[in-house]
Amino acid sequence: MTLLLSRRDLEFLLYDWLDAESLHSEHSRETFDAVLDLAAEVAAEHFAPHNKRADAEEPTFDGGRVHMIPEVRKALDVLAQTGLVASSTELPHVVSTAAFAYFQAANPGTWAYPFLTIAAANLLRAHGTPEQVETYVEPMVEGRFHGTMCLSEPQAGSSLADITTRAEPQADGTYRLFGNKMWISAGEHELGENIVHLVLAKIPGGPPGVKGISLFLVPKLLPDGRRNDIALAGLNHKMGYRGTTNTLLNFGEGAGAVGQLVGPEHGGLACMFHMMNEARVGVGAGAAALGYTGYLKSLDYARTRTQGRATSAKDPAAPPVPIIEHPDVRRMLLAQKCYAEGALALVLYCGRLLDDQNTGPDPDRARLLLDVLTPIAKSWPSQWCVAANDLAIQVHGGYGYTREYDVEQHYRDNRLNPIHEGTHGIQALDLLGRKVVIQGGAGLALLREIVAATCARATTGEAAELAAQLDAVWDRIVAVTARIHADPHPERLADATTYLEAVGHAAVAWIWLEQYLACGDRDEPFHRGKRQAARYFFRRELPRTGPQLDLLAALDRTTVEMEPDWF
Amino acid sequence: MTLLLSRRDLEFLLYDWLDAESLHSEHSRETFDAVLDLAAEVAAEHFAPHNKRADAEEPTFDGGRVHMIPEVRKALDVLAQTGLVASSTELPHVVSTAAFAYFQAANPGTWAYPFLTIAAANLLRAHGTPEQVETYVEPMVEGRFHGTMCLSEPQAGSSLADITTRAEPQADGTYRLFGNKMWISAGEHELGENIVHLVLAKIPGGPPGVKGISLFLVPKLLPDGRRNDIALAGLNHKMGYRGTTNTLLNFGEGAGAVGQLVGPEHGGLACMFHMMNEARVGVGAGAAALGYTGYLKSLDYARTRTQGRATSAKDPAAPPVPIIEHPDVRRMLLAQKCYAEGALALVLYCGRLLDDQNTGPDPDRARLLLDVLTPIAKSWPSQWCVAANDLAIQVHGGYGYTREYDVEQHYRDNRLNPIHEGTHGIQALDLLGRKVVIQGGAGLALLREIVAATCARATTGEAAELAAQLDAVWDRIVAVTARIHADPHPERLADATTYLEAVGHAAVAWIWLEQYLACGDRDEPFHRGKRQAARYFFRRELPRTGPQLDLLAALDRTTVEMEPDWF
Structure with missing residues (x-):
């Protein structure tokens, strides 16, 4: 049995909540369901089975060539035959996000190859010339x-201002690139006919810092079939995500790697950031998917593994019970349900915003809301779905710590997500330092308005109580945000991470209230479970924001005042 | 450079705080310092260097024989030559705990062999016959x-009542054992001349459940040199701690494994539990040591790695700064300092209680305090020093996620600690269900009294403010404990884990106030750092207990009411 995602939950989120059916007049629910069916099947039959082997036998290289287990290529060939990736450009984002989550749950290491290819193709489609699109995107x-996306360099991870790769203009309009790129996933392999590297570099004479960065298309094989001047300098050996070849690439050890400019000169960062929301929501979706599959596997284990006695049974000769009978196990399962389902709902909501941005009645509004939600949709699942995987291990006891079970790999794989595509701390600075202040604070105001609208729909009974609790937290967030930005201290952003974490929990509480309301008056076990998870989140998770907001309101300086030589 | 523990901190804790010099009149501080020197040197030179290799090349077996890298045997031989383990029985526990922490930081996988041997020897010394002591302990x-300690079975991990290994009495006074034991660390190897298994089993006809468990000494090689009837049935492949052979052992596939009774018939669990405090504090010490070394390594990285600009520098051409200049990095370092130093201080305090229990003026009082602190000393470091290792990875960014750096292994290794020697949930039930209620609640009352005495010493200035905050939290803990135990609900222990975590944080806050006070009026950078860490803990960690105690006081039933079919 391959426990990846809950189809029931996906349908609830897509149709009962996000009204995906309304998005494209030419697509019916049957089309969407067929895509989900196909994705679930290919993920379960061609991606999940080699997830462990790809972890145990990571890629190696000799003579510049990368070797990996053959199942990766086979899975990608099957995927290509289905046309899922090509057809995804026709589908609503909210549906493709859901479909791709099956692959992210099944095998994030192998899925990274199409994931990066889709991101690069989308970037080229948005910013490339018609010829670039025709030659490469198809x-x-x-x-x-x-x-691939080649941003980081060995000396410059989060700090793109410091990249030193340079692009020398040539008489024929092309560029020659020289520099070293670090952490390049899928940087070298033989899974297809070519690799299209999208590379950030600086054209000599441009402005310093990020304003001098341009974007280049640098193919592994040039149009005439020769190898470009790109050398594989090494593989990184990671704790998880081992199936994804992660490389150090040297561009221009010889005459320079031939590249074409994408977008305007010195406009590279803007091009890259254009796709950043989508890529970051994609990371959040991957984290959610791993949290989800770990949750389902530990739930299955808890239902079948017997140990110990029910609380009420004092007789030591009574038979052991399934461990789901123990309240502490149910606590660990409920927490995982809150984290995994909450995270998946959050990223699907953002997928819906991507659609609204393209085809909705108010694209600017959708874009602004997505801008402010993106650091949360990237970081919250990355933080809390690792926590979910941690609990999945704990539910399994000693077995969970072994590689005979799946959950320890999910935990290791998922730990990458708070690091790549902008670390947790970078997301925090993005939220507090940029997203909540741009346009005079319109992003936060809009999010607050959306949350208030949800609360306004919760008019009676328990829903109204949850709404009152949520409204109060959001009022505090607005006040605390103003207070931080009114602080004249130069390091007023010092606690951006605490801010990100508090706002993230408040945002996911809102997502849970949305789900609570989407249940309506239906009362099947599924809906009871959703409501109980919402209760759990409001009773046990949302209160974490209290001390966080207290700390932020106090403009605490403990970290700022810690001198480096006091450590 | 091998960054294992801070010697300065150890001396502060041992001499300035815990007054280790007063413990043994025949030992001077010079003796203790020499032991710490020797331990640090052997750990750095013989244990740390093969930590990575032992992880990458885990033990294998064929034909019942286990193969492992030769460095393990070499390190253990060096250790034996130093006499450190043998002499540790003469040393105060508080000193040997500190000395052994160097090994736990350097290489927990290799250290597990002597760790288990010491525990088994201590158990035999306490409960074995003089002949058993002479034959085996020396x-x-x-x-x-x-x-080894052979407790768990495949069908019975945390639930010892369900073990089915049976011990058939023989005419000559020995027993024949039949059964399967799971998760047996160091269960088979060729690192020495013999392996002494201490095995829990049931003598047929005894009482059901835990009251029918007896303890047996079952050597790998019998006195006549023949192999006992113990078969290695398999190795477990773990996420971390890979250097420690972890086995499934079959006792009695043939005529039965020959064993000797240790202690009284049906008194096995009591014998085992006699040593449990020490073993559990040892697990906490191991977790603390891994948290500590990860902290020191990320501190070193943060001081040398340059990236980004200082907050005040707006000029993109300004040179990059060491990342310790960034407040978010200092936050991650301060949190690690709080967790690692707090955890180490807690386990050393418990080491001191072990000494007081043996040689102090009021052994019963020391024993009672140790009883109530043990689940905390086991679980708090196991939880928060994994969190420390998580932050150590994050400080390193992408590098921290690779196996070229140490911290990812610490994170994987440390994740075992909330599982073995009684899971986190078992510690929680031990604390709330047993330790705070035995002797009419005397354990909790004593701990409260000790905390109050510390607070009473904090009479002025900032210390008095911290004390007032701590006193208030502990008053709530006492009230909440009473409320929980007055609850007639059969599942009143359902939130034992939340209770454990709240009390744990309150206990470590007390430990930080103790350290704050132990600084006196000294004001070197070391003491400023200790005080700042104490502030950090009181401002950012202790407030977590607020929502936890609110939840406990409300006797929340969210987890109990979640029906299994609602998931």
């Missing part, structure tokens, strides 16, 4: 070419 | 024989 969505 | 402390 083969990418067909699965023949692959893509 | 070679064990000399490092020639090794020891």
Whole structure:
């Protein structure tokens, strides 16, 4: 049995809550369901089975060539044959996010190849010339070419201002690139006919810092079939995500790697950031998917593994009970349910905003809301779905710590998510330092308005109580945000991470109230479970924000005042 | 450079705070310092260097024989030559706990062999016959024989009542054992001349449940040199702690494994529990040591790695700064300092209680305090020093996620600690269900009294403010404890884990106030750092207990009311 995601939950989120059926007049629910069916099947039959082997036998290289287990190529070939990736450009984002989550749950290491290719193709489609699109994007969505994003350098991880890769303009309009790129996932392999590297570099003479960064398309194989001047300098050996080849690439050890400019000169960061929301929501979706599959596996284990006695049974000769009978196990399962289902709902909501941004009645509004939610949709699942995987291990006891079970790998794989595509701390600075202040604070105001609208729909009974609790937390967030930004201290953003975490919990509480309301008056076990999870979140998770907001309101300086030599 | 523990901090804790010099009139501080020097040196030179290799090349077996890298044997031989283990029986526990923490930081996988041997030897010394002590304990402390603890079975992890291994009495007074034991660390290897298994089993006809458990000494090699009837049935492949052979052992596939009774018939659990405090504090010490070394390594990284600009520098051409200049990095370092130093101080305090229990003026009082603190000393470091290792990874960014750096292994290794020697949930039930109620609640009353005495010493200024905050939390704990136990609900212990976590944080806050006071009026950077860490803990960690105690006081039933079919 492959426990990846709950189809019942996906349908609840897509149709009962997010009204995905209304998104595209030419697509019916049957189309969406068929896509979900296909994704679930391919993920379960072609991606999940080699997840462990890809972890145990990570890629190696010799003579510049990368070797990996054959199942990866086979899975990607099957995926290409289905046309899922190519057709995803026709589907609503909210549906493709759900469909792709099956792959992220089944095998994030193998899924990284199409994930990066899709992101690179989308970027080229948005900013490339028609010729670049024709030459590169078509083969990418067909699965023949692959893509990468080459941002980081060994000396510059989060700090793109410090990249030193340079792009020398040539007489024929192309550029020659020289520099070293670090942490390049899928940087070298033989899974397709070509690899399209999208590379950030600086054209000499441009402005310093991030304003001098341009974006280049640098293919592994040039149009004439020769190898470009790109050398694989090493593989990184990671704790998880081992199936994804992660490389150090040297561009231009010889005459320079031939590249084409994408978008305007010195406009590279803006092009890259154009796709950043989508990529970051994608990371959040991957974290949610791993949290989800770990939850389902520990739930299955808890239902079948017997140990100990029910609380009421004092007789030591009574038979052991399934461990789900123990309240502490139910606590660990409920917490995982809150984290995994809450995270998945959050990223699907953001997928819906991507759709609204493209086809909705008010694209600017959707874009603004997505801007402010993106650091949360990236970081909250990355933090709390690792916590979910931690609990999945704990439910399994000693077995969970072994590689005979799946959950320890999920925990290791998921730990990458708070690091890549902008670390947790970078997301925090993005939220507090940029997203809640741009446009005179319109982003936060809009989010507050959306939350208030949800609360206003919760007019009676328990829903109204939850809404009152949520409204009060959000009022505090607005007040605390103003207070922080009124602080004249130069390090007023010092506690951005605490802020991110408090706002994240408040946002997911709102998502849970939304789900509570989406249950309506239906009362099947599924809906009872949703309501109980909402209660759990409001009683046991949302109160964490109290001390966090107290700390932020106090403009605490403990970290700022700690001198480096006091450690 | 091998960054294991801070010697300065150890001396502060041992001498400035715990007054270790007063413990043994025949030992001077010079003796203790020499032991710490020796331990630090052997750990750094013989244990740390193969920590990574032992992780990458885990033990294998064929034909019942276990193969492992040769460095393990070499390190243990060096250790035996130093006489450190043998002499540790003469040393105060508080000193040997500190000395052994170097090994736990350097290489927990290799250290597990002597750790288990020491525990088994101590158990035999306490409960064995003089002949058992002479035959087995002497070679064990000399490092020639090794020891194991065989408690768990495949169907019975945390639930010892359900073990089915049986011990058939023989005419000559020995027993023949039949059964399967799971998760047996160091269960089979060729690191010494013999392995002494201490095995829990049931003598047929005894009482059901835990009251029918007896303890047996079952050597791998019988006195006549023949192999006992113990078969290695398999190795477990773990996420971490890979250097420690972890086995499934079959006792009695043939005529039965020959064993000797240790202690009284049906008194096995009591014998085992006699040593449980020490073993559990040892697990906490191991967790603290891994948290500590990860902290020191990320501190070192943060001081040398440059990236980004200081908050005040707006010029993108300004040179990058060491990342310790960034407040969010200092936050992650301060949190680690709180967790690692707080955890180490807590387990050393418990080490001191072990000494007081043996040689102090009021052994019963020391014993009672140790009883109530043990589940905390086991679980708090196990939880929060994994959190410390998580932050150590995050400080390193992408590098921290690779196996080229140490911290990802610490994170994986440390994740075992909330599972073995009684899971987190078992510790919680031990604390709330047993330790705070035995002797009419005398344990909790004593702990409250000790905390109050510390607070009473904090009479002025900031210390008095911290004390007032701490006193208030502890008053709530006492009230909440009474409320829980007055609850007639059969599942009143359902939130034992939340209770454990709240009391744990309150206990470590007390430990930080103790350290604050132990600084006196000294004001070197070391003491400023201790005080700042205490502030951090009181401002940012202790407030977590607020929502936890609110929840406990409300006797919340969310987890109890969640029906299994609602998931």
